Amino acid sequence: MEFRSRESVISAIKSYTISRGVDYTVYESEPQTFYAKCKEYGAGCDWLIRASLIRKKACWEIRRYNGKHTCTVVTISQDHAKLDSDTIADVIRPLVESDLLIKVKSVIAEVQSRFNYTVSYRKAWLAKQKAVAKVFGDWEVSYQTLPVWLKAMTVKMPRSRVQIKTLPVYRETEEVQGVRVLHHIFQRHRHFTDRKMKRVSLRPLAFHQSTQ
Known part of the structure; x- marks a missing residue:
């Protein structure tokens, strides 16, 4: 699987992790490499992923992948550690482009609809500010x-x-x-x-x- 940039690789990994309700720990994060393992790695789950920059193709590729998570989520949370304001900002960018005055509560509703998590008002507000900056400038x-x-x-x-x-x-x-x-x-x-x-x-x- 190929990606156009390091950011797009990490974004895809985050989205997958959030949708599955699992989490990972980053073991290596360099300009040309990203390597992560499940937080339960070695304790019931062998999930890991490594992505690298392929200079000849000018793209990023998944070089190693152990398949789906085999761990079980034992706790239910209203939020997710990887669902940060940067991730939310990328998700709501089209909404901000069409409506600069979008309400923060609408951002929270969009995140809940997309990821089935209810983020805090502060996180949603910060995500909106970042999305506005990406679209219209700082x-x-x-x-x-x-x-x-x-x-x-x-x-x-x-x-x-x-x-x-x-x-x-x-x-x-x-x-x-x-x-x-x-x-x-x-x-x-x-x-x-x-x-x-x-x-x-x-x-x-x-x-x-x-x-x-």
Whole structure:
């Protein structure tokens, strides 16, 4: 079996492990090799897997595989150790692409439907942030480039004016000093309908949206 990258190999192994309700321990994780065994290896289960990079084919291959797990799951859990936020982010990426404002509870429902596990709110929220970053770029990087973009816009359109509104950040009931959150940005563009009349339009360019 061939895979295009190391990440796709690990993702496939994780998905199989989660669906089976079993777990594994990583014994070797290198840029060109990934080797793992069942957590019950030597105690009732001989499952192991080794994948390696094949340079001539420019792909990854499963070089050793002992077949299905023979261990028995004796405990029932609401979550799985390998069902981390990165794995969930890859799963919900298509949902984020179609709806940036998807609710965290919808992410939890999607994971439950796909894997039959109920993850915590925090894990689902973190997965959504990672999925958004993969689709639209990192929030912090975007925020840092925003002033440059706004300056270029006002230079290109000299009659434009930009208004940025921020809000204070509170920790419980106390305001956090030196920290504010972006609420919205308005662009004002003044143009003339004729020599005597002028019109001012004010429209939002960006805003802060709750992730609840």
